[in-house]
Amino acid sequence: MNTPICDFVRTYANSKQLRFHMPGHKGAGTLGIEHLDITEIEGADVLYRAEGIIKESELNASALFGSALTKYSTEGSSLSIRAMLYLAMLYAKSIGREPRILAGRNAHHTFMTAAALLDLKVDWLYPEHWDNLVACEITPDYLDHVLCSQTKPAAVYITSPDYLGNVADIAELSAVCHKHGILLLVDNAHGAYLNFLSENRHPITLGADICCDSAHKTLPVLTGGGYLHISKHAPECFCQQAEKALSLFASTSPSYLIMQSLDAANRYLAEGYAEKLADYVPFVGELKVRLADFGYTLHGNEPLKITIAPKNLGYTGYELAEILAEHRIICEFADPDFVVFMLTPEISKEDLDHLVQTLCAVPRKEAIDIKPPMPSKPKQICSIREALFATSTEVSIQDSLGQTLASTRISCPPAIPIVVCGENIDEDAIRCFEYYGVEMCQVMKE
Ligand SMILES: Cc1ncc(COP(=O)(O)O)c(C=O)c1O
The missing domain is CATH 3.40.640.10 (Type I PLP-dependent aspartate aminotransferase-like (Major domain))
Known part of the structure; x- marks a missing residue:
């Protein structure tokens, strides 16, 4: 080509x-x-x-x-x-x-x-x-x-x-x-x-x-x-x-x-990428089995992503990501519940093996039994456009109850909104914001 x-x-x-x-x-x-x-x-x-x-x-x-x-x-x-x-x-x-x-x-x-x-x-x-x-x-x-x-x-x-x-x-x-x-x-x-x-x-x-x-x-x-x-x-x-x-x-x-x-x-x-993947994907599959055998809860069905939910082993996603960073291993994403690793054949099998060995050397602790809060389906007050183009003011999450979200800038990583702009911020939404560490938000002015 x-x-x-x-x-x-x-x-x-x-x-x-x-x-x-x-x-x-x-x-x-x-x-x-x-x-x-x-x-x-x-x-x-x-x-x-x-x-x-x-x-x-x-x-x-x-x-x-x-x-x-x-x-x-x-x-x-x-x-x-x-x-x-x-x-x-x-x-x-x-x-x-x-x-x-x-x-x-x-x-x-x-x-x-x-x-x-x-x-x-x-x-x-x-x-x-x-x-x-x-x-x-x-x-x-x-x-x-x-x-x-x-x-x-x-x-x-x-x-x-x-x-x-x-x-x-x-x-x-x-x-x-x-x-x-x-x-x-x-x-x-x-x-x-x-x-x-x-x-x-x-x-x-x-x-x-x-x-x-x-x-x-x-x-x-x-x-x-x-x-x-x-x-x-x-x-x-x-x-x-x-x-x-x-x-x-x-x-x-x-x-x-x-x-x-x-x-x-x-x-x-x-030139040979499909062949590379055909060899790599089953290897990743074997690593996922090793992680599951160790006790990690895995999430998702995508062949080249490893998503671990580590609370059953006593760690939040953030904590596990921090431990890995001490071993010079940087994940794609971590939140209270998950750690995500994005793989491609550009990472050698040896390096993948090192990741799994490091994960399997983490000492087990008492399981964390805290589930993420879910927002209820927020009530839509106005369109996304009306909210985003409205005059707005920044308030603390605690003061946002009952207000209409103006800006999408607050988002639970990875950029997926808890509440979409134009929607009402209710108590469930506030619990979610707090859980994901969001402290401030933009709300529509009256
Ligand atoms: C699901 C999803 N869609 C779209 C995007 C935006 O992609 P890009 O960063 O290539 O503009 C991202 C970025 O993280 C994403 O995760």
Whole structure:
């Protein structure tokens, strides 16, 4: 697989021409990578009017992911999520449906801000058994039941995999959506690598109409590198309007370092990555068995995430993460209940083994019997947009009772809101904020 963006930039850098164009470092500087950092000069193509090397590279990515169109983002999945929602809105308008999205409640912060920017109406899909803020299991039967009982939304929006490594049944969920004539949008920020498993579990393969991937989260790509994938069965306007949708929200100075990284990844992924995963995933599976045999409670079904709930061994997630940090092991995420490790084949099997040995050397203590409080389904007072654009004031969590949340800035890590802006803060929500250590919040002024 060729790498047209990398080739162009290297040739340009080697030609040592005088750079009377941006960026200001002019190709040299303290990082040592400045010579590869260019802007949209002649021949370098234009990210959201791609006709040259960027288009050629994106076609490579599209072939790898089996999409009708794959566009690059140098601003992560966040940009792709805004574009997805914009496209869903355009489509809704074209078929005379209201701009309303039915979304799994564990949607990322970016989804809320995008909904506010686009003035989207959001109805939440709560799981049947809600025992965890980060996870939100929506079964196909339950989705079918919900869709039968309401007027058709423009689209259903699911986050899969979630931060704890739960992968939804996208094949069945998309079948349900399509039976009802509704689009399925997937936040696949954590799942780009699912495309390369022996059994392809990527949302585009399984029937989603459109999805975002943070290439940088699970593939060897620089931070910020992402994709917007459009499926072959998505409405025509999605491919036609994708560049416009992205450019509405994107910087006009996309990073060519990130684009080179995405470009180079195409070759890396095409040449032996699936084989690498086929060897690595079963090894990770064996490690999970070792951890479970030791007594750890594991969570989630994602092959390359290890999520441990350590309270049964006497530790909060924070405490376990701290112990690991003393051993120079840094996890992805920790909260009172979980520690999450994100793995890729870039971590050697020896290093993985070291992680498991360290975890299995932790002395057991008396189990902690404190369950996380759950918010009740908060009452919506006004739209996300009205709340986010309202004048607001900062108050302590204890003083926020009965007020309407104005800003999404308070969020339980990993950026999943306990209360969405525009919702009433009740006693259950306050208990949650306290549990996750949130002390202040922005509420709407009267
Ligand atoms: C589920 C989910 N969606 C979207 C995002 C945003 O992705 P990015 O950081 O690539 O913009 C994140 C980031 O952590 C995420 O966890």
